Amino acid sequence: MKKVMNANRLLMLILAVICISAVVYPVCIVGFSSQNKQGFRESIRVSDDGLIYEWYPVVATDGKGGVYVAWFSWICYENEIWSTGIHFAYSHDWGESWSSSAKVNDDNRLSVWHSSPSIAVDQQNEHIYVTWWDNRTGKPCVYVSCSVDRGASFGTDVKVNDNEGGMSTEYAEYGTPYVVNIEADNSNVYEVWQDDRTNPNFDIYFAASQDGGQSFGQNVKVNPESHKNNSLPWITTSKNGTIYVVYTADGTIFLAKSLNKGAFFEPPSKVNDDEESWYRGKKEVKISNKGDIYVVWTDGRAGHSEEYGWTWDIYFALSFDGGQSFCTNIRVNDDRPAEFGYRTGQGTPSMAIDSNDGIHIFWEDLREQLETYYHFRDIYYAYSSNPIDFSKNVKINYVSHAEVCDCADPNVAIDSANNLFVVWSDTPHDPVEYIHSIYFTKKQLSGTGSIPYLVAVGIISLILVSVITVLMRRRLLLKKPAKQKRARVNRMFQSKIY
Template structure:
């Protein structure tokens, strides 16, 4: 979509080529604001989901629901939607809200089709008693729920296709597995990935992943993530595209949150890397943290950590596909205990985290970080036409959020000497009107009023709506 905007500042440069590197940006501690009170009354083990408009939905123990339609500035009064504990919440492509919950050995399901104003009566979807720890995911309008059907023996999955009812439970794991604490993610081709603890109570515990390519009708044998000398617990899983899978978990031997990745649809996994840099990640009620991946490829992880001497919620992200993770920083304010964090990522890579807190008799609290991904750097700026007093410059329109979206504005400047980040503000601004086109299109601008016989350098930056600003273009 084309956008006509007035350039906030301009300056392009016309001569030598100084090609820069294409950088990405981590969410920083300063991107998070003050904690927001999300629930009156006691709250534990929350979960979080977003709809297509980035409205925020929360569910937590006992089971209550609240929503925010103002980016988490305020939340609705809690709505009782079911009995039970440890709910899991997801939103489908039609913005229907789905909640799975375990209660008294059964797995219940409830749904809202009106943005969380009302919910259907909970129904039992598990075929046999003993169910616990459900996790839910959607693909388009299909709903998939996985749970521990029989502790250390069997995981089950049930599904609802295109809004129809649930069917017969499908066994997820193989007979050699000893599963517990499942987590589910779905790729862009509807491949289903389920991660689980394996072997708890039967020797060393590891993390395994099973895969289904037929809407959960059958599952391949489990694939182990190797973390030698460390017991592994509390997995969380995220999927990107048709072949990328990311699993975070607690590594008991070193008390860290770690991440392993697959680039071949979970046929194999990489050597795990540390997400938490200090030895302080801990289990809290069987839960450590949560992982999400944005379509742009950024990976976001939150977890419970006491390395600072207090129970706190921490965050880190990766901009290189999970090869490394950036700075760890504390999310919650103050020194009160905070645990059970869950994370959601908005369309523009906004980060939303909810957790249980000891403040106000154990309420839920929430924090958020704005989009922290700058547009791509322009590296092909060139002069296409010149006169004694004017120049036409052209370049390929960069994208925002890893080229998924268009930029919002350009900042263009010129100078009689080379332009760099350090002298950017000294260059002359050019105020012009330009039609901003989609990423990958050719942009151009004609700059007039230049002095005859003078050599000029031109450069530009692109900004998004926050604004996050790209590095200086080639000059």
């Protein structure tokens, strides 16, 4: 009986030590890493090319320490010759160190324009897919390239659209982002993009690959014929294989879904809850672990004035019924609606969902642009543990000795251990030319069990168990003579009774 009680006490002791370690570890690491008060690391530069402009970064993770970033580069050669490309860098240690930048696209002609990168990782086979559009054939088309060696190299570019060209010359000239998007899972690769093959005001098209991106099937139109001016699509898939596509049509956001791997899309549902046709910019759709659907976007419902232009906000909507209907929209940014009389304020949101269905939203924000001449845009962040309201907004970008702040186009990824990885473009050290580079930060959400976290907790637990075991042994040794003395007294007392 005593042995059982001792075993139970030892088990309770070990569990208590592990719990204490889980608290001690985060406290310890704060002093050994460069973090701001929100827990995000100091921003570090990912790109190393020294190119004139680097914009529209996108990030993905393989869940095993691999973090992968692609972006649009605008290069100026001698004699003022300009060219563009899709560049890429990787980290295999959760973003602590980065590879050199490399070009993804295999067409290197200076006359070809590339833009609108998107990235996805198939975590089942660790294949990395980067997609974009370019005009190598004379007309803008969608291409994808795959890496099977964790980003060390990329294969031959594969054309996705099944016609001669998928976008208008206007988009080829100005490099508009967010017109192409990709998702990958279990060797299936899904793409959506805006396409003007039959509609000069664009439709949303979809294509699927079932052989890991080596070839794509027939393109399928997502939106109904009644929808015009369709733009800025985003795609995601659920655990049961349902495909969801969110897009804008004539100033209204819609969500379409397919239950048969993209062969057919059902009539879409309206996402925004107002009746006006305002500007609805870049958007994302995600699926929670419970199957709820989350949508975030740039919204212009606050209006427009001749003096100050558009007023943009970040809005969020939730569906509990598989996208059939959406709840009341929620404004995420918390600055006052008429602050300084000038608030063109927020745009290009990106969203991640953690393992507890916590919602993490990042966006570019102009609320501080009037404070100094060289302060334009920041990257702001808000969190919600429920889909009802959001936390106080906080700024996450920080670069030591920055002379300029002009952050744009954030993008976020999250792994199964709840490590947040965020990228954006910024020009912190060039107040003259405003040369943008790609920057990165990360945050380990507390109590989520990343691999470094578990290793550290295990080490601290072993140390504490060892120390406590030694102390207990010392205590037992000290008590042993007293126990022996009491035993002799008891024997003497019992002998007198009997």
